[in-house]
Amino acid sequence: MIDAIDKAAGLTPQDQLYAARRFRPEFVSGAEQCRDAVLQPASDQGLSSALRLALAQRIAALNNDAALVAEYRELLAAQQPDATLLALAAGETELAQPLAALARQADRVTLTPSLAEANDMALLAEAGLNNPQIVALSELIAFVNFQTRVAAGLRLLRSL
Template identity: 65%
Template sequence: MDKAAGISPDDALFSTRRFRPEFVQGAEECRLSVLKPANDQGLAPNLRVALARRMAALNADAALLDEYDTQLAQLDPTEQLRALAHGETDLEEPLATIARHVDLVTLTPNKAEASHIALLTQAGLNSPQIVALSELIAFVNFQTRVATGLRLMRSA
């Protein structure tokens, strides 16, 4: 979160965040668990980072876009994953369905319904994969909001 918000150890806000170390540590543990889990449930790290990059773009978060671009480049993504990461919609299945779901939940979460989960199942995702995808979507959208808030606090 500090890096995403542009906070360095010499910033007062960096020290202030450490008054609640469990939040700092918890956010980092969440980041690792959704981007680099011990068991990826068949959602490979390069797919996870491509999706995170897509969500950062949907949220217009330039700092996170840069971070996820760097991470994705290190994971040697396929052309389809690059297209997914850059917001393309003309994708092979199941990526097309995953992309639609990510876009829906990121941009209009109040419109998400159980039928959208059924579409993920029809595209071939199993329950653990759907849960892992949901966790990733939740975390990256949380990350963009916290980073934005921290940037605002830093500039005040």
């Protein structure tokens, strides 16, 4: 079965890297389970799937990952998002709270993780997020950044 990372990297079952990933099937299934958990969890903690997909598209764009941007754009479109979520996904910075805080956190952790501080969590709380939402946001940001890096690495290996 082709998972989201295979798809993002352009791998098919005929590729050696596809087979190599299956030497550790728990990593393949684990990454897919993480993806499901951050994008469409059983309990969304008040962060809708559409919001999560908009943030995922934004993070993929910050990482210059055209394949993942396209995938997340397609998944987001199926959710019929409103204009504010489309603006968030497109990288807009002039957003109302709490979207402005979500965007700022996603951008900071993606582009300059060394500048992330404990005070950033306080800013999220001031914007109205509770602790479970802050954790869910952090998990989403971490996963999409992980996914873009793994896909980029696989694309690089594939090109050798």
